Amino acid sequence: MKQPKHLHDLLLCRDGPLTRELLRKPAGFGLGLRPARLAPDATTTSVCGFCSTGCGLELHLRKGAAISLSPASDYPVNLGMACPKGWEALTPLAATDRATTPLLRNNKGQLVPVAWEEALGTFVDRFRAIQDEHGPESVAFLGTGQVTTEEMAFLGALAKFGMGIRHGDGNTRQCMATSVVAYKEAFGFDAPPYTYADFEASDVIVLVGSNLCIAHPILWERICRNPHRPEIVVVDPRKTETAMSATQHLALRPKSDLVLFYGVAKLLIDRGAIDEAFVDASTTGFREFAAHVRDYDIETVSRETELSVDAIDHLVTTIQKGERVSFWWTMGVNQSHEGVRVAQSIINLALMTGNIGRPGTGANSITGQCNAMGSRLFSNTTSLLGGRDFRSRADRRHVADVLGIDEGRIPSQNSLAYDQILERVLSGKIRGLWIIATNTAHSWINQADLDDTLSRLDFVVVQDMYASTETTRFADLVLPAAGWGEKDGTFINSERRIGLVKKAVRAPGQALADFHIFRLIAEAWGVGEMFARWQSPEQVFEILRELSRGQPCDFSGIDGYDDLEQRRGIQWPLPERAGDEAGAEPQAERRLFEDGRFFHPDAKAKLIFEEPRRLPEPVNDRYPFTLLTGRGASSQWHTQTRTAKSELLRKLYPSEAYVEINPADAARLDLAPHEQVLIETRRGRMAARAYITNVVRPHQLFVPMHYPATNQLTFPAYDPYSRQPAYKACAARVRKPSDRGV
Numbered sequence: 202m203k204q205p206k207h208l209h210d211l212l213l214c215r216d217g218p219l220t221r222e223l224l225r226k227p228a229g230f231g232l233g234l235r236p237a238r239l240a241p242d243a244t245t246t247s248v249c250g251f252c253s254t255g256c257g258l259e260l261h262l263r264k265g266a267a268i269s270l271s272p273a274s275d276y277p278v279n280l281g282m283a284c285p286k287g288w289e290a291l292t293p294l295a296a297t298d299r300a301t302t303p304l305l306r307n308n309k310g311q312l313v314p315v316a317w318e319e320a321l322g323t324f325v326d327r328f329r330a331i332q333d334e335h336g337p338e339s340v341a342f343l344g345t346g347q348v349t350t351e352e353m354a355f356l357g358a359l360a361k362f363g364m365g366i367r368h369g370d371g372n373t374r375q376c377m378a379t380s381v382v383a384y385k386e387a388f389g390f391d392a393p394p395y396t397y398a399d400f401e402a403s404d405v406i407v408l409v410g411s412n413l414c415i416a417h418p419i420l421w422e423r424i425c426r427n428p429h430r431p432e433i434v435v436v437d438p439r440k441t442e443t444a445m446s447a448t449q450h451l452a453l454r455p456k457s458d459l460v461l462f463y464g465v466a467k468l469l470i471d472r473g474a475i476d477e478a479f480v481d482a483s484t485t486g487f488r489e490f491a492a493h494v495r496d497y498d499i500e501t502v503s504r505e506t507e508l509s510v511d512a513i514d515h516l517v518t519t520i521q522k523g524e525r526v527s528f529w530w531t532m533g534v535n536q537s538h539e540g541v542r543v544a545q546s547i548i549n550l551a552l553m554t555g556n557i558g559r560p561g562t563g564a565n566s567i568t569g570q571c572n573a574m575g576s577r578l579f580s581n582t583t584s585l586l587g588g589r590d591f592r593s594r595a596d597r598r599h600v601a602d603v604l605g606i607d608e609g610r611i612p613s614q615n616s617l618a619y620d621q622i623l624e625r626v627l628s629g630k631i632r633g634l635w636i637i638a639t640n641t642a643h644s645w646i647n648q649a650d651l652d653d654t655l656s657r658l659d660f661v662v663v664q665d666m667y668a669s670t671e672t673t674r675f676a677d678l679v680l681p682a683a684g685w686g687e688k689d690g691t692f693i694n695s696e697r698r699i700g701l702v703k704k705a706v707r708a709p710g711q712a713l714a715d716f717h718i719f720r721l722i723a724e725a726w727g728v729g730e731m732f733a734r735w736q737s738p739e740q741v742f743e744i745l746r747e748l749s750r751g752q753p754c755d756f757s758g759i760d761g762y763d764d765l766e767q768r769r770g771i772q773w774p775l776p777e778r779a780g781d782e783a784g785a786e787p788q789a790e791r792r793l794f795e796d797g798r799f800f801h802p803d804a805k806a807k808l809i810f811e812e813p814r815r816l817p818e819p820v821n822d823r824y825p826f827t828l829l830t831g832r833g834a835s836s837q838w839h840t841q842t843r844t845a846k847s848e849l850l851r852k853l854y855p856s857e858a859y860v861e862i863n864p865a866d867a868a869r870l871d872l873a874p875h876e877q878v879l880i881e882t883r884r885g886r887m888a889a890r891a892y893i894t895n896v897v898r899p900h901q902l903f904v905p906m907h908y909p910a911t912n913q914l915t916f917p918a919y920d921p922y923s924r925q926p927a928y929k930a931c932a933a934r935v936r937k938p939s940d941r942g943v
């Protein structure tokens with residue numbers, strides 16, 4: 202048999218062992234459009250591939266390729282709106298640094314183009330050799346919340362059931378792990394309860410560590426549509442764009458949220474603002490919680506949080522008077538050394554005041570990446586496919602049955618978390634790493650060590666749209682991936698809405714959809730048979746639908762991609778309905794817990810609490826500033842591999858790294874506006890322009906996460922339950938480059 206040398210040959214070589222199966226399926230390798238669905242000059246709706254809001258975008262096709270887009274006016278999420286990233290979503294696809302062929306590092310240390318066949322052969326040979334010598338646990342993967350659910354499930358199943366990999370985690374750990382654990386413990390399942398209509402129905406909206414104006418601009422627009430003149434409370438150390446637009450801003454001392462919410466709980470109890478009927482019928486642990494918060498008197502809380510007694514009192518009164526109070530949180534809560542307990546302290550407030558399961562209420566974690574919710578349920582990392590438990594024999598058996606695989610192939614233990622995987626790399630136990638759609642060498646918290654860590658690996662595969670990311674510097678092999686807009690599948694947004702993502706542009710060169718890369722790897726690894734049913738994204742969606750059956754996230758009632766198309770996305774749960782119900786149209790907007798029943802065996806929610814922990818790296822005389830990090834502008838996305846490719850988006854944020862610093866500190870340090878400064882922590886330093894502003898309080902700094910040097914500064918601390926990194930507070934100092942260190 203002739204060995205295929207190029208993708209073209211690979212495609213034509215119908216007898217090739219890798220391609221025989223793949224060629225049977227109509228979607229091909231991601232070359233060309235889905236012929237049956239899209240007419241050459243059609244307009245079609247696809248869910249945006251940046252944030253978890255999940256806006257519907259109309260892609261306008263000419264001659265079979267999208268030439269422009271506009272926000273979908275009839276999509277229930279964005280109602281005709283989009284933020285700058287959404288408008289510019291097609292631009293990064295055309296960037297010149299796209300990975301267009303596989304690249305293999307040669308013995309001179311250069312990445313050189315190779316054919317897919319060689320890339321796949323090397324992938325298998327190298328990872329196999331490592332596993333043969335050091336055991337199956339010596340290879341791990343790091344995945345993402347930014348590919349389709351079908352792709353995540355494929356990766357998780359292929360790696361764990363097919364390749365014997367035991368440890369795989371993803372960038373969702375950096376982002377949502379805290380909410381996952383908080384919900385699982387409190388509700389019995391990882392289940393954000395809300396629907397976006399709740400933003401418009403509340404009379405009180407409490408946003409904790411959440412800068413919607415920048416990070417979820419269309420959700421902020423939904424708040425602006427609220428006709429009830431809601432009280433908008435922002436709890437954030439910084440006076441963010443969102444805080445400026447709020448009716449109350451509580452600029453608390455960083456990481457004092459737990460004390461604040463325990464204090465609020467105590468005052469609500471003291472003032473009799475408890476929904477006793479709900480607490481009795483639907484919760485456990487209230488009495489213990491009430492005893493726990495007894496010591497959090499308002500003066501102590503005021504001292505610890507640096508908030509005035511009046512401000513705290515006003516918040517309590519607002520919650521007490523509110524008829525429909527919704528609580529929302531994002532990274533200001535999750536990225537903390539005690540994030541799980543903070544999230545649960547918010548959940549406790551919603552539960553004890555009966556603000557859950559009704560319109561305009563809820564304890565609502567807003568997700569981050571376009572498909573963070575998909576990865577939480579189906580990436581096979583922290584939970585077994587469908588939100589199940591690797592440690593449960595019954596769960597393993599069920600999944601094995603649905604997939605038609607041997608139960609013994611499913612690990613009976615959970616994966617190590619991201620930081621633990623890297624620790625094992627450092628100690629030489631993990632020697633091969635496969636990184637998919639995440640830019641670890643920029644976004645991980647501990648860059649000071651990471652260089653050394655990643656350099657120790659025997660073999661690193663990076664699967665990305667671009668060959669130029671910080672992480673590809675460490676790659677031995679780069680697999681070129683198609684991006685959003687170049688492939689089919691589904692995303693699940695923050696309100697649990699499953700929506701369609703569509704291929705409307707041809708991926709450049711030999712780049713392939715991650716889905717097809719996984720299919721090729723399955724074949725090359727010799728486990729193609731195990732994935733015989735995983736032929737196309739839509740077929741995998743059918744498998745996932747089956748896997749969801751009977752779980753809280755049951756969406757067995759969704760009748761395939763066409764159903765998602767027609768109904769403009771569908772929220773889970775939607776179980777298959779029988780009899781009279783089968784034909785009835787499900788409600789378009791659905792929230793969880795309307796019947797007051799939760800997912801624990803006793804159907805009750807748990808109030809969980811604990812003593813606050815010490816800040817991992819408090820300030821001192823040498824490092825007197827608290828350094829905060831987060832999103833900088835609505836036009837910047839994470840490590841900027843995509844957004845920096847758009848000239849328009851680049852115009853919307855400062856071109857150089859900057860640090861927000863309070864005028865009082867700037868005066869003390871004799872800094873002029875935009876002066877170049879050095880920010881230093883015990884781990885590293887970063888050059889930035891001084892942006893002198895009251896957004897941050899004295900002795901605080903804020904640096905956007907979008908610059909590669911930011912995570913040279915951050916301190917590697919983790920929440921002990923979620924192992925989510927605490928990106929948002931460490932000790933730092935500032936100086937002029939000309940000054941000697943303090």
Ligand SMILES: Nc1nc2c(c(=O)[nH]1)N[C@H]1C(S)=C(S)[C@@H](COP(=O)(O)OP(=O)(O)OC[C@H]3O[C@@H](n4cnc5c(=O)[nH]c(N)nc54)[C@H](O)[C@@H]3O)O[C@H]1N2
Pocket residue numbers: 252253376409410411412413415416417436437438439441454455456457458531532533534568569570829830831832833834835836837838839929
């Ligand atoms: N434009 C844009 N939008 C995005 C993203 C992006 O990169 N760019 N990323 C997406 C992703 S993946 C995510 S996870 C979300 C993140 O969305 P957000 O969480 O809203 O964004 P951040 O800026 O990371 O953090 C929010 C706020 O937390 C505050 N904070 C810091 N410490 C504390 C604290 O101790 N207590 C409280 N209460 N607040 C604190 C910070 O001051 C900051 O204003 O955004 C999503 N949307």
Ligand SMILES: Nc1nc2c(c(=O)[nH]1)N[C@H]1C(S)=C(S)[C@@H](COP(=O)(O)OP(=O)(O)OC[C@H]3O[C@@H](n4cnc5c(=O)[nH]c(N)nc54)[C@H](O)[C@@H]3O)O[C@H]1N2
Pocket residue numbers: 347348372373375376532536569570637638639640641643644645646664665666667670682683684685715830831832838839840841842843906911912915928
């Ligand atoms: N200091 C600090 N650090 C932080 C944070 C913070 O607030 N402060 N926030 C954290 C959070 S919440 C998050 S979510 C992380 C995000 O961190 P990352 O996940 O590292 O950030 P991205 O830039 O989104 O990286 C996604 C990568 O996938 C590639 N890609 C995009 N689409 C595809 C695709 O379809 N297929 C493939 N194969 N590749 C694709 C992109 O080119 C890019 O290289 O950062 C974390 N880091």
Ligand code: SF4
Pocket residue numbers: 249250251252253254255256279282283284285286287288417418419420
């Ligand atoms: S708000 Fe999020 S989902 Fe909507 S257009 Fe902007 S980036 Fe895309």
Ligand SMILES: [Mo]
Pocket residue numbers: 375376377569570
């Ligand atoms: Mo995130």
